Amino acid sequence: MLRKNINIGLFGFGVVGQGLHTVLERTPGLRARIGRIGVKDRAKPRTLPPGLFTFSRHDLLDDPALDVIVELIDDADEAYLIVTEALRRGKAVVTANKKMLAEHLGELIELQRETGTPLLYEAAACASLPVIRNLEEYYDTDLLESVEGIINGSTNYILTAMHRDALSFGQALSQAQALGFAESNPALDVEGLDARNKLVLLLAHAFGLVVAPEQLLTLGIDRLSPLATAYAKEQGYALKLVAEARRLPNGTIAAAVLPTLVKPEHELAHVHDEYNGLITQSSFADRQFFLGRGAGAFPTASAVLSDLSALTYGYRYEYKKLRQQTHLALGAAAAEVEVLVTFTAETAPDPADFSRVHEQFQSDVRGHYLTGTIGLEQLAQARWLREPGICVVRLPGSLRAAQAVDKQ
Template sequence: MTRTTISIGLFGFGCVGQGLHEVLERTPGLRARIARIGVKNRTKARALPAEYFSFDRDDLLYDPAVNVIVELIDDADEAYQIVKTALHLGKAVVTANKKMLAEHLPELIALQRSTGTPLLYEAAACASLPVIRNLEEYYDTDLLDSVEGIINGSTNYILTAMHRDALPFAEALARAQALGFAESNPALDVQGLDARNKLVLLLAHAFGLVVGPEELLTVGIDNISPLAAAYARERGLTLKLLAEARRLPDGGIAAAVLPALLAPEHELARVQDEYNGLITQSGFADRQFFLGRGAGAFPTASAVLSDLSALTYGYRYEYKKLHQNQALALRPEATELDVLVTYTNGQSSLIEDFTQVHEQFHSRMQGHYLTGTIGLAQLAGAVWLRAPGVSVVRLPGALREVLAAASELTELTTR
């Protein structure tokens, strides 16, 4: 098969953009080179000669010598304009911008089909983990039952520091920012929004289901209470932020991003620091586990490099599962989950939303908690979910069995 030579118009020369440049320098066998680099800051000192850089995006998009656009900027709206224009111009695109993809995925899929131009985004899912292409190709004929994983390296680093090093949330976040694993504005990470955007991509390639990010229940780690952390430590459980999508018996899909408590033997409980981990469960291949770095310049650049290599062979996503599963839909009303809810005074009525309550604890000093079973749709619509002082964490199934084995509801009161 004849390989195409790639001339890259690179947008963004921050951490990942510089990492890509260095990775390309170390990969002479790949027929790819950076021709132009689009940046905004005119005064910033840069390692490459000034002639590489342009401050006008059209210089890259309309350069006939550039045949591939690599988009690595933070601004999702600007990234959308760049990607859309490039596809209309027939230039293949590689991007790592999960927010932009999640917000515009149906349009971008249609645009790829109408123009016949590929858009690849392995780096937008789990950095160094080769997830998208595996879901797209390897599981093409193997019915997937579920995907679940730690798909945000920043929050995993923070939770690791809180659990292993006993750091408070604010200090763990500051350490993650100092090391470059979290942004100066960490809201996308700690509120679970980055993981939610990635889950949109996983749903499309795992099940052929395209949804808007606002359709997915998303709870981050920014409101995890000291009482929830203490609950986890006392029971030997590990706290992680998980994204999950699961096929339901009726054929629908349940999907959400939630903090979760994991037993020590669970594969994801052992995923530490900035690493990502993803588990697939399927009818024929059974259970498989992917592990790799989920943050950092070189891990993300390695995924971009993989997409560039694939482009030299003419690769593109076919989205075959979208045709196979056109009637598939989210069904949050068709599933239940077990959760730990910690809360302060004024939220006692939340018990009414639960189909079953397993434990209750009340303390004037520490706060209150309950564990119980609640519908996913009921949780998503609960008025107390976003109330101040409320923390929600998913419980492992094994713990539910232990609690259910108790003869009757246990109510503990500490004064």
């Protein structure tokens, strides 16, 4: 198939938008050019000719000469309006807005089907890691058993700085913000919500399961306690924010985003700074590991560039597994996980919520903790989970099928 020329309407000219402009200038063979750029800030100085910019989205969406819309803004609601209107007008779309995608994925998949217009979003998953298209194409017939990984570069940078450089959480966060790896309002990253949104996308392409973000148990790194980080060091574990989705024996999928202790021999223990790492486990290809930068202008722009290149060949997602797995569902009630819970004298977990309590420790100096096995659904519904002073960290090991336990 011959490549076609594409004329881009670009929304957003921040770090990633400027990175995309730079990489497009360095890849003339792509046959893609930016025809117009939509921005919001009228006072911000621009390095490109003023005539290239507009402050109305309609100038891009109404322009028949622009056949591809690239959406790189940080407003999920505005991004939704741009993307849906572009698709209805027959304009292909490339976006990096994982929040918008996760909140509207089912609707956007249906809109693509109705309009026959492609929506690509490799940059929304793991920045420079070519994950979505691999799940779509390489694993289209291979039965995936699990995907797990570090899929937020900001939190991984913070955790690396805390462990390697002995920085406090606040110091590591400030450093990540200064380097452009974390936003001025970092809640989406440190509360695990960005990783949760990306996990929604991985679930759709890995297993054919579309879920709402709120259905996934998500704990970030904002509640990490000094005792939890000390426990990790004493045991020789790396502390990472890990997103995981795993097929259970009953055919359902267990999925969650949790701070996790990782053994030193595990691949994810060696994913540092702003890098992402993703492990796939499948019936035929066995275990494979993807590693690449998960934050920054050029890593994200490279994924956008890859999608633009794919569009020149007429590529679109087929969502094959979505059609194959029409009855697939989340199975939190059938899954369990081993956790470390640190707490204070004022707030404590209820041991009755655990199927097994393995160890309990109390110290007026260091604090209190227990380790135990708890159902994923039980953990998500625990009244104490988000109480002040409570920190939950997953112990080494995967999400797994719950085992029947006689508590008598």
